[in-house]
Amino acid sequence: MPRFVINGVFWKPHLLLGLLLLIMSPAIATAANITIVANPQEDSHAELIEGVKAALARHPGNGFNINIVPLASLDNNSIRERDFLDADLIVTVGTTAAQQAGQLSIPAIAKTPLLHALIPKINFDSITQRRRTEANPARDLSAIYLDQPLPRQFDLLRLALPQYKRLGVVLGPASQTLLPDMEDAAEKEGLHLYSRTARNEGSLIATLNDVLAESDMILAIPDPLIFNRYTVQNLLLTTYRQKTPVIGFSQAYVRAGALMAVYSTPTQIGQQVAETLRLAATKNWKLPAPQYPHNYTITINHQVARSLGLRLPNENDLQLRLQQIDNPSL
Amino acid sequence: MYKNSHALKVALLTCLEIMLSMTGHAHAENSKETGTKMLSDEDFLGKMPVVLSASRLSQPPAEAPAATTLIDRDMINASGARELADLFRLVPGFQVGYASGHWQTVTYHGLADTYAKRLQVLVDGRSVYTPAFGGVQWSDLPLALDDIERIEVIRGPNMASYGANAFQGVINIITRHASQDAGTRIKAIAGSKGVAEGFLRHGGTNGNLDYRFTVGHREDNGFDNRNDSKRVSLATLRADYRPNTNDTVMFQFGLNTGPRGMGELPAQNNPNPTNNEHTRTVNSRYEQLRWQRSMNADQEISIQFFHNYHQASEAWLTPPLKIIGGAQFPMNEDVTAQRYDLELQHNLSPFESWRFVWGASTRVDQVTSPTFLGTTQTLNHRLHRLFASSEWRITPAWLLNMGAMLEKNDITNTDIAPRLAVNYLINEHHSLRASVSKALRTPVIYENRADYKATFGPLRNQLYLGSNTLMPETIVSQEMGYLGNFPAAHLALDIKIFQDEIKGLISAGQVSYAADNVDGKTRQFLNGDNATIRGAETQIKYTPQKNTQVILSYAYTDINSSNYWIRYSTTAPANSLSLLAMQNLPGNLRGSLGYYQTDKVYYIGMVTKESAGAMKRLDLRLARPFRGGEIAVVAQNVLDGYQEYRYQNVFDSRWYATLTLDLQ
Numbered sequence: 001m002p003r004f005v006i007n008g009v010f011w012k013p014h015l016l017l018g019l020l021l022l023i024m025s026p027a028i029a030t031a032a033n034i035t036i037v038a039n040p041q042e043d044s045h046a047e048l049i050e051g052v053k054a055a056l057a058r059h060p061g062n063g064f065n066i067n068i069v070p071l072a073s074l075d076n077n078s079i080r081e082r083d084f085l086d087a088d089l090i091v092t093v094g095t096t097a098a099q100q101a102g103q104l105s106i107p108a109i110a111k112t113p114l115l116h117a118l119i120p121k122i123n124f125d126s127i128t129q130r131r132r133t134e135a136n137p138a139r140d141l142s143a144i145y146l147d148q149p150l151p152r153q154f155d156l157l158r159l160a161l162p163q164y165k166r167l168g169v170v171l172g173p174a175s176q177t178l179l180p181d182m183e184d185a186a187e188k189e190g191l192h193l194y195s196r197t198a199r200n201e202g203s204l205i206a207t208l209n210d211v212l213a214e215s216d217m218i219l220a221i222p223d224p225l226i227f228n229r230y231t232v233q234n235l236l237l238t239t240y241r242q243k244t245p246v247i248g249f250s251q252a253y254v255r256a257g258a259l260m261a262v263y264s265t266p267t268q269i270g271q272q273v274a275e276t277l278r279l280a281a282t283k284n285w286k287l288p289a290p291q292y293p294h295n296y297t298i299t300i301n302h303q304v305a306r307s308l309g310l311r312l313p314n315e316n317d318l319q320l321r322l323q324q325i326d327n328p329s330l
Numbered sequence: 331m332y333k334n335s336h337a338l339k340v341a342l343l344t345c346l347e348i349m350l351s352m353t354g355h356a357h358a359e360n361s362k363e364t365g366t367k368m369l370s371d372e373d374f375l376g377k378m379p380v381v382l383s384a385s386r387l388s389q390p391p392a393e394a395p396a397a398t399t400l401i402d403r404d405m406i407n408a409s410g411a412r413e414l415a416d417l418f419r420l421v422p423g424f425q426v427g428y429a430s431g432h433w434q435t436v437t438y439h440g441l442a443d444t445y446a447k448r449l450q451v452l453v454d455g456r457s458v459y460t461p462a463f464g465g466v467q468w469s470d471l472p473l474a475l476d477d478i479e480r481i482e483v484i485r486g487p488n489m490a491s492y493g494a495n496a497f498q499g500v501i502n503i504i505t506r507h508a509s510q511d512a513g514t515r516i517k518a519i520a521g522s523k524g525v526a527e528g529f530l531r532h533g534g535t536n537g538n539l540d541y542r543f544t545v546g547h548r549e550d551n552g553f554d555n556r557n558d559s560k561r562v563s564l565a566t567l568r569a570d571y572r573p574n575t576n577d578t579v580m581f582q583f584g585l586n587t588g589p590r591g592m593g594e595l596p597a598q599n600n601p602n603p604t605n606n607e608h609t610r611t612v613n614s615r616y617e618q619l620r621w622q623r624s625m626n627a628d629q630e631i632s633i634q635f636f637h638n639y640h641q642a643s644e645a646w647l648t649p650p651l652k653i654i655g656g657a658q659f660p661m662n663e664d665v666t667a668q669r670y671d672l673e674l675q676h677n678l679s680p681f682e683s684w685r686f687v688w689g690a691s692t693r694v695d696q697v698t699s700p701t702f703l704g705t706t707q708t709l710n711h712r713l714h715r716l717f718a719s720s721e722w723r724i725t726p727a728w729l730l731n732m733g734a735m736l737e738k739n740d741i742t743n744t745d746i747a748p749r750l751a752v753n754y755l756i757n758e759h760h761s762l763r764a765s766v767s768k769a770l771r772t773p774v775i776y777e778n779r780a781d782y783k784a785t786f787g788p789l790r791n792q793l794y795l796g797s798n799t800l801m802p803e804t805i806v807s808q809e810m811g812y813l814g815n816f817p818a819a820h821l822a823l824d825i826k827i828f829q830d831e832i833k834g835l836i837s838a839g840q841v842s843y844a845a846d847n848v849d850g851k852t853r854q855f856l857n858g859d860n861a862t863i864r865g866a867e868t869q870i871k872y873t874p875q876k877n878t879q880v881i882l883s884y885a886y887t888d889i890n891s892s893n894y895w896i897r898y899s900t901t902a903p904a905n906s907l908s909l910l911a912m913q914n915l916p917g918n919l920r921g922s923l924g925y926y927q928t929d930k931v932y933y934i935g936m937v938t939k940e941s942a943g944a945m946k947r948l949d950l951r952l953a954r955p956f957r958g959g960e961i962a963v964v965a966q967n968v969l970d971g972y973q974e975y976r977y978q979n980v981f982d983s984r985w986y987a988t989l990t991l992d993l994q
Contacts (some may be wrong), residue, residue, distance in 0.1 A: 044375040094371050120369045146374050174369065202994050205512075213876075224369050229378055233540070233572075234509045236381040241403070241479070250374045255626055257382030263374070302682055303627040307387040311726075311758060 031063030032281050033086045037101045038093035039071040044266040045093045048118055051270020052091075052277075059278065074100045084109045088285050091115045091273060095123045098143075102127065113140035113285050117273050118266065120222060121145045122174060124290065142287035144272050147222060147249065148262050149292040150178070150185040155325050156262050156298065157247060158189050160312050161217055168215025168244075169195040170208050172223035182221075201225055208238055218246045220253065232256050245308055251299055259308065260300040262322070264293035271295060298322070377575040380624035384677040384685075385632065388482065392761040392813050393721075395731035395751030396486035397826040399869060405881070406478060408912045408922035410951035410964035412519065412527070412986065414475060415468040418501070419926050420908050421483045422826075422867035422883040427933060427942070428974035428981070431552020432469040432560035432590045435933070435975070438485060438499040439830065439863050439887055440902030443934035448771055448803075450489075450496035453503045454582065455673075456618050456636045459495055461695030461711065462667040462702070464774040470614045470640060472564050472584025474529055474544045476517065479506040485826065485867065487769030487807050489747040490719040490733025493691070497771040497805055498830070508533055508540035508570045514993040521964075521986025524551035524559065538572040553979045557591040557607040576625065582618040587611075592644060604661060604784065608646030615639050628679035638669040654787045661784075665699040666708075688718040697775045702794075704781025711775050713739040719749075729753040737770070741778050742802045745770045763811040770802040777836050777855040783846075792846040794838060795854040803857070806831045824869040835859045839895035858895035863902075864888050877914035883907065896934055903929035903944075917954075924949040933975055942973035947981070959991040 038045040092098045098116040124143045186193035194214040198207040236257040248258030399421045415434035418424040429444045437446035445465030484500040492500040511533035519527035533542035545565045552558030566584040593607040618636035644663040650656040675689035695711040719733030731751040738744045749767030780796035809828035834857035843852035865887040872880040891898035906928040926947045953962035971982035
């Protein structure tokens with residue numbers, strides 16, 4: 001198994017410098033040990049890890065040992081406890097890693113803080129809910145979600161398509177818990193929200209047609225039943241037929257034919273992981289609350305926009321204006 | 331390549347094999363996927379196929395280089411049409427005529443007989459006008475009305491984008507993607523005039539394969555007092571397969587067979603006694619395979635192959651002919667026509683402001699008809715094409731469309747057809763367009779090689795003769811257009827004014843012919859008349875509220891022709907109007923109304939006393955959808971009867987009812 005190790009600049013040379021550091025900066029007396037559980041074969045995971053490393057390297061003031069533990073090694077008996085024993089903090093990448101790392105039966109690390117990255121909020125909630133009731137309520141858990149906060153998506157709708165007021169949403173069994181938050185967000189933006197829940201994949205198109213009849217635009221909400229690789233074809237064809245734009249939640253969705261999307265790349269999330277690590281290191285590994293991605297990207301499918309007869313502001317303008325709403329001091 | 335039925339078989343088998351080998355695997359993956367309740371990170375981070383690819387996206391009307399009319403699914407339903415051809419009554423400047431109950435001619439700006447030769451008609455990119463005579467045999471298309479997603483009509487020439495024969499306009503029929511029709515649909519239609527139709531459609535998904543098949547039977551008695559009934563059995567299959575997120579393979583097969591009534595009944599005062607009542611048996615089918623790779627919404631490559639096969643068997647015995655001592659003679663008008671076509675197309679957008687399409691195609695048309703062509707041999711017509719068109723957005727408001735097609739064919743050799751259009755988008759609601767384009771119509775095989783003689787004992791009557799010195803017909807079309815949206819008034823307006831200069835119209839002119847010992851004359855195809863067509867057209871869409879929609883079309887057409895060989899100047903109605911109104915009613919009822927009115931038209935070959943008069947027609951439809959289906963009643967022409975194409979074809983009131991069941 002490949003192991004990637006970052007050596008902190010001040011850790012390697014010699015003891016004297018290390019001692020000097022100890023005196024100057026008690027909080028980061030020695031290099032911190034971070035164990036990242038990920039599947040390095042997965043492009044998005046590799047990209048995220050690169051993002052973490054690059055962001056840490058931009059601040060050479062402190063040392064982090066990054067120890068990558070491949071997800072596959074947790075599966076079998078070859079798991080090496082020492083990968084985890086020294087860890088000040090464990091970062092998991094992706095939903096599967098979050099599930100498996102939380103279930104490791106290594107008593108000595110039962111209190112090691114866990115930071116879950118690249119995980120949809122809905123998955124984090126369901127994993128942590130289960131885990132909290134099972135055991136170990138005291139463990140410090142946090143996350144940097146993969147998905148975008150609803151207000152950000154709704155702000156984007158208002159900025160990009162101010163002429164449209166009727167927002168349609170198709171929810172599934174998993175995503176219908178979002179409805180109260182969506183109603184709040186819609187009200188704040190002055191949008192009229194029309195939502196319906198599809199019970200199964202067979203009723204998806206009928207439900208969508210129902211929503212389309214009442215909507216100027218459709219916001220795609222991630223749900224294992226509703227928006228996936230298998231339903232995307234039918235969904236985009238049906239909405240396009242009604243000349244109704246779809247706002248997606250990933251780059252792939254925009255490429256497939258959604259009008260636009262706001263999403264965070266693994267690199268952007270990696271940067272945020274690095275920021276969180278640096279912050280936690282100064283706070284005795286106390287993790288901040290779970291957070292949505294701070295950095296994001298907006299992509300527009302210009303051919304689709306054109307075909308629908310829509311003139312949108314360009315991506316940079318939208319991004320600037322959205323950032324000003326997110327953080328008015330900018 | 332014209333003898334490559336073996337290559338075709340191999341291609342089809344390979345396609346089928348790929349589909350079968352992939353379905354099992356893909357299905358397993360699918361069920362695993364839906365089995366898990368957890369959201370997959372892949373849904374955010376994984377790849378997806380390009381669904382709305384460059385070729386699937388339609389151009390917004392304000393940016394199109396020519397006037398366009400869209401007939402969508404709702405309009406198809408609301409029109410109450412049972413015949414595809416009837417839908418074109420909704421398009422300004424189009425005229426539809428029933429030469430018989432099953433023989434419709436659809437033309438834009440006149441110049442038509444029973445074959446309207448100057449339109450390109452595409453079904454999913456497959457050109458369906460007949461290579462023998464030109465024009466489309468609408469009743470013979472292997473296509474069910476319910477499988478159509480939308481029809482885009484381009485009112486004006488555009489060979490660079492739509493290929494050969496896009497001379498006066500283009501009808502671009504797009505069928506529904508197989509994934510849109512999951513489940514089973516059963517549909518039954520019954521009504522007056524012997525109307526009986528039944529359809530079964532089943533669609534499904536198996537992993538990365540979406541498929542749909544439709545089987546159906548249609549029959550009716552045609553017009554009263556005419557021998558023009560039809561019975562159609564049809565079957566179509568469409569499969570859309572995605573081996574990965576970039577590639578799609580579409581395969582289609584279709585079949586349309588059955589007998590049609592032909593000839594004149596004795597009671598019709600038949601001017602041509604040898605054309606007595608008889609039966610024409612049609613056997614029409616096609617296969618089509620298209621591979622498409624979409625790199626993204628900007629760039630796409632596709633390769634398409636299709637084969638059309640149309641066979642009409644028409645043999646009968648004349649009644650006893652007095653002038654030849656009461657003898658009876660066998661007649662035969664069998665025609666077999668085929669088309670093989672291979673096309674490559676590449677769409678790209680190197681810059682956001684510049685889109686480019688180029689491609690090449692090669693085609694062989696084949697016709698066998700001993701009677702019409704005077705030979706038992708199969709005649710070939712090869713056609714090669716290079717085309718490119720580009721759209722450059724000079725500024726956000728100014729758009730420049732340019733295109734050209736280079737064509738080389740067996741009959742008229744090398745021709746070029748360029749076009750240029752400028753669109754000015756005044757603001758988001760108003761735009762102007764000016765365009766000039768040139769297009770050509772290459773003669774069809776019959777015009778080039780006709781040798782149609784009727785021999786009755788010692789009498790030799792040479793009816794038609796082709797000509798190998800024909801030039802292509804040319805059109806130079808100039809148009810100006812305005813598109814306006816008036817949201818406060820709920821109106822959308824489209825106006826077009828145009829002038830088309832057509833030169834070298836190919837006409838069957840009467841000439842002396844010594845070998846003919848009946849009257850010493852024959853009709854020979856020659857580049858005879860010229861015509862200048864001027865006019866104005868408008869489409870108005872009024873949507874006062876969600877449940878109401880009204881679409882009005884009006885056209886004024888004036889043909890000025892030399893009228894030397896053929897009286898072309900009266901082949902289009904001066905005024906034509908159509909109105910389609912849709913209204914949702916209380917009690918979950920959907921009401922719609924279609925009103926059509928045109929001035930008198932003479933089709934080519936019709937003598938004055940035979941021609942149909944002006945027409946007024948009102949169609950009504952009332953439908954009630956219910957969970958899992960719909961029931962509808964249609965009354966066609968609730969007004970007085972009018973004449974279609976010729977005076978005997980009286981279209982009086984008729985009705986039919988439809989029951990549709992959609993089973994999941």
